[in-house]
Amino acid sequence: MTGRPGMRGIVATDVCKSFGNNLVLDKVSLAVDEGTIFALLGPNGAGKTTIVRILSTLIQADSGDMRIAGHDVVTDPDGVRALIGVTGQFSAVDNLLTGTENLQLMADLRHLSPDAGRRRVAELLEQFDLTDAADNLLSTYSGGMRRRLDLAMTLVGQPRVIFLDEPTTGLDPRSRLTMWEIVRELAAAGVTILLTTQNLDEADQLAGRIAVLDQGRIVAEGTPEELKNRIPGGHVRLQFAGPDSLRQAAGLLPASTADNDRLVLKVPADGTVDSLRQLLDGLHQEGIAAERVSIHTSDLDDVFLAVTGSHVVHGLEAGGSDVESTQEGVAAR
Amino acid sequence: MSTLAYTVSDSRVMLRRNLKHQLRYPSMTLMLIGMPIVLLLLFVYVFGGQLGAGLGVHQGRGAYLDYVVPGLMLVTVAAAVQGTSIMVAMDMTGGIIDRFRTMAIARASVLTGHVLGSFIQTLAAMGILIGVAFALGFRSAGGALAWLAVLGLLALIAFAWIWLAVALGLAAKSVETASNTPMILFLLVFLSSGFVRTNTMPVGLRQFAEYQPFSPMVDTVRGLLTGAPVGDHAIVAIAWSIGIAIASYLWAIRLYNRRRAADPT
Ligand SMILES: Nc1ncnc2c1ncn2[C@@H]1O[C@H](COP(=O)(O)OP(=O)(O)O)[C@@H](O)[C@H]1O
Numbered sequence A: 001m002t003g004r005p006g007m008r009g010i011v012a013t014d015v016c017k018s019f020g021n022n023l024v025l026d027k028v029s030l031a032v033d034e035g036t037i038f039a040l041l042g043p044n045g046a047g048k049t050t051i052v053r054i055l056s057t058l059i060q061a062d063s064g065d066m067r068i069a070g071h072d073v074v075t076d077p078d079g080v081r082a083l084i085g086v087t088g089q090f091s092a093v094d095n096l097l098t099g100t101e102n103l104q105l106m107a108d109l110r111h112l113s114p115d116a117g118r119r120r121v122a123e124l125l126e127q128f129d130l131t132d133a134a135d136n137l138l139s140t141y142s143g144g145m146r147r148r149l150d151l152a153m154t155l156v157g158q159p160r161v162i163f164l165d166e167p168t169t170g171l172d173p174r175s176r177l178t179m180w181e182i183v184r185e186l187a188a189a190g191v192t193i194l195l196t197t198q199n200l201d202e203a204d205q206l207a208g209r210i211a212v213l214d215q216g217r218i219v220a221e222g223t224p225e226e227l228k229n230r231i232p233g234g235h236v237r238l239q240f241a242g243p244d245s246l247r248q249a250a251g252l253l254p255a256s257t258a259d260n261d262r263l264v265l266k267v268p269a270d271g272t273v274d275s276l277r278q279l280l281d282g283l284h285q286e287g288i289a290a291e292r293v294s295i296h297t298s299d300l301d302d303v304f305l306a307v308t309g310s311h312v313v314h315g316l317e318a319g320g321s322d323v324e325s326t327q328e329g330v331a332a333r
Numbered sequence B: 001m002s003t004l005a006y007t008v009s010d011s012r013v014m015l016r017r018n019l020k021h022q023l024r025y026p027s028m029t030l031m032l033i034g035m036p037i038v039l040l041l042l043f044v045y046v047f048g049g050q051l052g053a054g055l056g057v058h059q060g061r062g063a064y065l066d067y068v069v070p071g072l073m074l075v076t077v078a079a080a081v082q083g084t085s086i087m088v089a090m091d092m093t094g095g096i097i098d099r100f101r102t103m104a105i106a107r108a109s110v111l112t113g114h115v116l117g118s119f120i121q122t123l124a125a126m127g128i129l130i131g132v133a134f135a136l137g138f139r140s141a142g143g144a145l146a147w148l149a150v151l152g153l154l155a156l157i158a159f160a161w162i163w164l165a166v167a168l169g170l171a172a173k174s175v176e177t178a179s180n181t182p183m184i185l186f187l188l189v190f191l192s193s194g195f196v197r198t199n200t201m202p203v204g205l206r207q208f209a210e211y212q213p214f215s216p217m218v219d220t221v222r223g224l225l226t227g228a229p230v231g232d233h234a235i236v237a238i239a240w241s242i243g244i245a246i247a248s249y250l251w252a253i254r255l256y257n258r259r260r261a262a263d264p265t
């Protein structure tokens, strides 16, 4: 089954929420089609968890209209709860029970028949690669296993709409890929998914639409392609030994921008090997020696820079500054 | 299924979860069940000779055993509800409560599970205490009817203090606080007619002891077990229990709903 085209799994209109004097959500609106993945991208403190908690009936908004598959979150919370599954930012598992018991608890609370419950539990243990650890207490589980169990518990009742609040934060790369695979399969099966993340790549990989949330406001929204078109592409950073070679190189590469204090030249580049070779060959032919070269790919900070005009000030998971997000640094002489 | 059937089913599931927790946390469960037994031995064999000498007509260690068992029955309740507070606070500060709140389950079932689980634990602890007391030579003049009345009253009392403990567990900001606050109940049992006659206490303390809820509770149980007339102690004890149960229940529900409206983080 896939989602009925055009049917809305989640609609939020002008949602506002303050904690005391702190306006945390400022007229946030979003709409997620059935059977699609929608990513809410934003740094720490942007309000991601707050909107998830509001949409999943945990806390009340100050104003706004929220509907899950047509059910009003405010007037029909139980109708909403029967449809949704939530995997919060922090693990929501019972640490004094085993993996099986945790899942069985969910099956019982979803009122599955004993047979159906047992089948579903076994199925999920298998799907989430937890069968071996099924009868161990959670105190023996790793972070990745705990996260997988958390999501498995969410899926016991086969919810039609799922909220995933930073599902891969803190996971190792392999567990992250596993999680992505599971999320894709769910959407393919027709489940509507709202996920939050601090990671542009994750949003890009998974979501059909992305909204960028900054200090409680949605500052950009669109398909990954639309958003990426608004971000300046990647660039190559060249580090020089002295101001002379920097000046020479800058003269040779008119599209570049020079940072005279740090002796760094930023050259727009598309990240292909050919363009890098051309760049380095060009410098070599002119006899200009660069000390170091590094390649910078677009990240969340670029999105923020592009749509808000300012850098992300809060701590970002993958680091926001140029230097930290530099990938595949190559030394060249 | 009807709403009622769902409520019953969800509460049963939560009760099973609570009993599993008790088994998975054996150190606490054993401590709570064992403490009254240790106190029983302490009070009978260490203090009992001397305390028994001051009892009046029937004197001695054996007489003191008969005298102190009702007090220890209430110690048993006070100990068990300490576990209730801890369990509730652990639940509320842990992440799983948020999961429950996003699920279409009977709202009160989380609390009902705790209350029923603690109730069963209290009954078990009470059974063990009574067994040990008999083994040590405790004898009761009360007949079957008196025992039935004792168990009924203890059940009502346990129910009242358990709801108070649930509220205290909900009100606590941390598990540590939740394990400390119910200590007051413990102290109250010692400041009642549970261990010594209140007329041996200094005036101010004595007035306090006579007017706090544990004294009429102890006196009623003691009267029933010794076959002495209980007078209006019974009415006072029952009134206290019902009052505490209702007030605590309302307080607990309010706290539970408030935690739902606000944000626990
Ligand atoms: N219960 C609360 N009380 C007061 N402030 C809160 C509460 N929950 C969140 N906030 C504030 O709301 C803002 C958004 O928080 P949150 O939604 O958790 O952001 P994110 O999930 O994007 O990191 C932050 O400034 C945070 O301090």
Ligand SMILES: [Mg+2]
Pocket: A045, A048, A049, A050, A089, A165, A166
């Ligand atoms: Mg968050």
